[in-house]
Amino acid sequence: MAQRSSPLLFPVLCFGIALLYLPILVLVAYSFNASPLVNVWGGFSTTWYSALMHNRKLLDATLLSFEVAVSASTLALVLGTLAAIALVRIARFPGRLLLTGMVNAPLVMPEIITGITQLLLFVSMVQLLGWPHRGFTTIVLAHVVFCTAYVTITVQSRLSAADRSLEEAAMDLGATPQRAFIEITLPIIAPALVSSWLLSFTLSIDDLVISSFVSGPGADTLPMVIYSKVKLGVSPDVNALATLIICIVGTCVIAAGVLMRRAERRRALEARMAEAAR
Amino acid sequence: MRTTWRPSRWLLILPPLVFLLVFFLVPFGFALKISFAETAVRVPPFTDALSRAPDGHLHWALTLANFRYLLIDDVYGVAYLYSLRTAFFATLICLLLGYPMAYAIARASRATQGILLLIIILPFWTSFLLRVYALENIIRDNGILNTVLLHLGLIAQPLRIMRTSLAVYLGIIYSYLPFMVLPLFATLEKLDPTLLEAAADLGSPPWRAFLDVTLPLSLPGVIAGSMLVFIPAVGEFVIPSLLGGPNTLMIGRVLWDEFFGNHDWPVASAVAIAFLVLLVGPIAIYQYFSVRQLEH
Numbered sequence: 001m002a003q004r005s006s007p008l009l010f011p012v013l014c015f016g017i018a019l020l021y022l023p024i025l026v027l028v029a030y031s032f033n034a035s036p037l038v039n040v041w042g043g044f045s046t047t048w049y050s051a052l053m054h055n056r057k058l059l060d061a062t063l064l065s066f067e068v069a070v071s072a073s074t075l076a077l078v079l080g081t082l083a084a085i086a087l088v089r090i091a092r093f094p095g096r097l098l099l100t101g102m103v104n105a106p107l108v109m110p111e112i113i114t115g116i117t118q119l120l121l122f123v124s125m126v127q128l129l130g131w132p133h134r135g136f137t138t139i140v141l142a143h144v145v146f147c148t149a150y151v152t153i154t155v156q157s158r159l160s161a162a163d164r165s166l167e168e169a170a171m172d173l174g175a176t177p178q179r180a181f182i183e184i185t186l187p188i189i190a191p192a193l194v195s196s197w198l199l200s201f202t203l204s205i206d207d208l209v210i211s212s213f214v215s216g217p218g219a220d221t222l223p224m225v226i227y228s229k230v231k232l233g234v235s236p237d238v239n240a241l242a243t244l245i246i247c248i249v250g251t252c253v254i255a256a257g258v259l260m261r262r263a264e265r266r267r268a269l270e271a272r273m274a275e276a277a278r
Numbered sequence: 279m280r281t282t283w284r285p286s287r288w289l290l291i292l293p294p295l296v297f298l299l300v301f302f303l304v305p306f307g308f309a310l311k312i313s314f315a316e317t318a319v320r321v322p323p324f325t326d327a328l329s330r331a332p333d334g335h336l337h338w339a340l341t342l343a344n345f346r347y348l349l350i351d352d353v354y355g356v357a358y359l360y361s362l363r364t365a366f367f368a369t370l371i372c373l374l375l376g377y378p379m380a381y382a383i384a385r386a387s388r389a390t391q392g393i394l395l396l397i398i399i400l401p402f403w404t405s406f407l408l409r410v411y412a413l414e415n416i417i418r419d420n421g422i423l424n425t426v427l428l429h430l431g432l433i434a435q436p437l438r439i440m441r442t443s444l445a446v447y448l449g450i451i452y453s454y455l456p457f458m459v460l461p462l463f464a465t466l467e468k469l470d471p472t473l474l475e476a477a478a479d480l481g482s483p484p485w486r487a488f489l490d491v492t493l494p495l496s497l498p499g500v501i502a503g504s505m506l507v508f509i510p511a512v513g514e515f516v517i518p519s520l521l522g523g524p525n526t527l528m529i530g531r532v533l534w535d536e537f538f539g540n541h542d543w544p545v546a547s548a549v550a551i552a553f554l555v556l557l558v559g560p561i562a563i564y565q566y567f568s569v570r571q572l573e574h
Contacts, residue, residue: 009382013394016379016459019452020401023412026422030415037420083294090287095295101562102298108505109558110513112530116537116550117305123322124308145302148294178286199403206405209515213537223407230411230520239415242408253403257396 024246031239048240055237058225065205065222068136072143073200077193079144080151087152088159106149115213118142122214134216142214143207147200154199158192159185191263195256202249306554313547314340324544344548354532354549358556361528364443365511368450372458372507373500375451380462380499384469395463402456410520413452417445417521441523449517450507457506465499466492505561512557529553 031049035042052058083103086093106114122138125131132138162185170180208223215221226242229235315324348354383394401409416422417439424436439445469492477487515530522528529549536546 009378009385012375012378013382016375016455017397019375020398020455023409023416023452024401024404026415027408027412079294079297082290086287086290086294090291093287093291095291099291099295099298102295102302105562106302108509108561110510110530110553112513112515112533113550113554113558114302114305116533116546117309118301120308120312120543120547121301121305127322141301145298148298152294202403206407208407223405226407226411227516227520230407230414238411242405242411245408246404249404250400253400254396257399261392 027239028243028246030236031243033236033239036236048237049244051237052240052244057220058222058237058241061220061222061225064136064219068139068143068211068221069201069204071140072147072204073197075140075144076147076151076200077197080148080196081155081193083148083152084155084159087156103149103152106146107153111207111209112213114146115142115210118145118210119213134214135219138214138216139211139219139221142210143204146207146210147204150199150203151196154196155189155192158189162188188267191259195260198252198256202252205245206249306551309547309550312544313344313551314342315544315547316341316343317542317544322543323541344544345552347545348548348552353527354529354552357527357529357532358553360526361512361514361530364446364450364526364528365508365514368447368454368511369458369504369508371447371451372455373504376455376458376462376503377500379455380459380466383459383463384466391467395460398456398459398463402460406453407516409453410449410516413449414440414521417448440521441526443522443526445521445523446518446526446528449521450511450514453517454507454511457510458503461502461506462496462499465496465502469495509557509561513553 032044032046033040033042034045034047083099087096087100087103090096118138118141119134122132122134122141126133132141167180167184170184171177175183206223207221208227211221212224212227215224222245226238229238312324315326317323318325379398383391383398386394414421418424419436419438419440421440423439424433427433428436439448473491473495474487477491478484482490512528513530514528515534518526518528518531519534522531533546533549533553536542536549
């Protein structure tokens with residue numbers, strides 16, 4: 001793209017970025033406000049952070065959300081990677097179009113529809129099979145669906161960009177296809193695997209709508225607790241909690257970004273070296 | 279195409295295929311079935327489509343009453359139209375704001391591009407719920423916006439933004455802007471600058487070159503970004519629920535209330551099915567054909 005600066009574009013970009021960040025910055029500032037009133041600055045304080053540590057309900061919900069996110073993103077990583085390999089490496093198989101559709105659809109399906117249909121499935125399954133009971137299991141199963149979609153898309157794009165000739169060279173030298181894949185291609189797509197796990201984790205820990213539908217009594221995830229608190233009105237401890245979550249998630253996303261970028265750079269370097277050695 | 283891995287290929291395909299089939303696709307079948315059932319005071323709160331009467335006869339109970347109810351009670355029609363309108367205008371504003379942003383990023387140097395993209399993506403991964411709540415902190419009656427404006431003497435009374443359509447618009451634009459910028463950037467970045475130079479050499483003023491070259495070539499990005507904003511915005515629940523008021527009745531909220539408030543699962547299922555057919559159906563068909571066209 002042309003390197004021509006336009007006097008109008010830059011202010012719009014700054015405005016857009018300010019729009020995205022201003023509310024978050026205000027929220028972080030409020031979390032250190034000693035006064036519980038939103039429009040009064042009562043001085044700097046970390047009261048709301050220590051209040052969090054004594055909120056049993058919030059801690060339980062955080063633990064549940066954490067367990068759900070780890071289980072769901074790990075399962076989704078396995079299923080999504082399998083789907084990505086199948087879609088990239090196997091040109092034709094029965095159900096290819098169906099798999100493509102089911103991988104893409106959860107990304108655009110309104111959450112409320114996915115949530116309601118999944119609840120109806122779980123309820124009917126309990127009637128027919130006596131399993132799964134609503135709670136941890138059903139939340140994980142529901143989250144795995146949309147996480148798998150994200151994992152597949154991420155790994156798929158990385159995998160289709162990976163050079164197959166290296167793997168073929170390994171097979172020419174006598175490696176089995178599986179061994180060639182594990183030793184050659186897996187390290188190449190590893191950053192994509194890590195970043196898609198992290199992204200699945202943030203998506204899962206953030207989900208409110210689907211969890212609300214498929215959860216059962218006593219299994220409230222963190223967003224569900226936050227939602228009911230926010231719905232009731234202002235609660236300054238939510239500001240503190242939000243700041244903590246935003247920091248953790250922000251670190252994860254930046255880590256994933258840096259990881260992907262570093263791997264990309266290393267690959268570019270290796271490609272240049274290979275070119276030079278020729 | 280070489281067919282390596284032949285024996286093990288089903289080990290690859292089957293787990294994700296079966297999982298998504300059971301936990302994503304099959305649920306729609308159950309929703310369809312229950313949308314034809316009747317509400318009942320029991321657990322789960324609906325009748326079986328097929329049941330055995332005490333005299334041993336199979337009893338077939340399917341009813342269209344739920345769908346008829348959607349047509350009779352205009353709350354659904356009103357909410358559906360309001361959702362479409364809100365999502366449409368919010369998407370339009372996102373496009374008008376996001377296009378220049380994406381354009382500016384596409385024109386930046388490589389190093390700046392990476393940083394700007396990270397800045398755009400970061401909020402996209404930060405908790406949706408918390409971001410909506412953060413916006414509430416700003417626009418509520420005693421929020422920071424009104425406090426600042428009152429102090430400056432620009433307004434005599436707090437602006438009423440919360441619980442209005444404006445708040446819902448702000449919420450959607452704020453939450454979905456990154457979804458618009460990223461696909462737009464992806465197409466604008468690939469744009470060949472020599473095309474613009476050629477247009478300039480042939481005497482096109484910049485605005486003309488933009489309309490004739492840049493805009494048509496970035497159309498795939500415009501469509502992709504608009505879809506990514508429009509579809510989830512129509513079904514949005516959190517934003518109208520936290521920022522909206524009694525007048526901002528979006529279909530997602532109606533569905534939620536029907537389900538959690540009225541415990542009317544069959545009607546809620548009917549709303550979901552109708553919504554799916556009316557919204558997602560046409561888009562899925564459009565996507566299917568555009569993908570087919572690309573493959574040819």
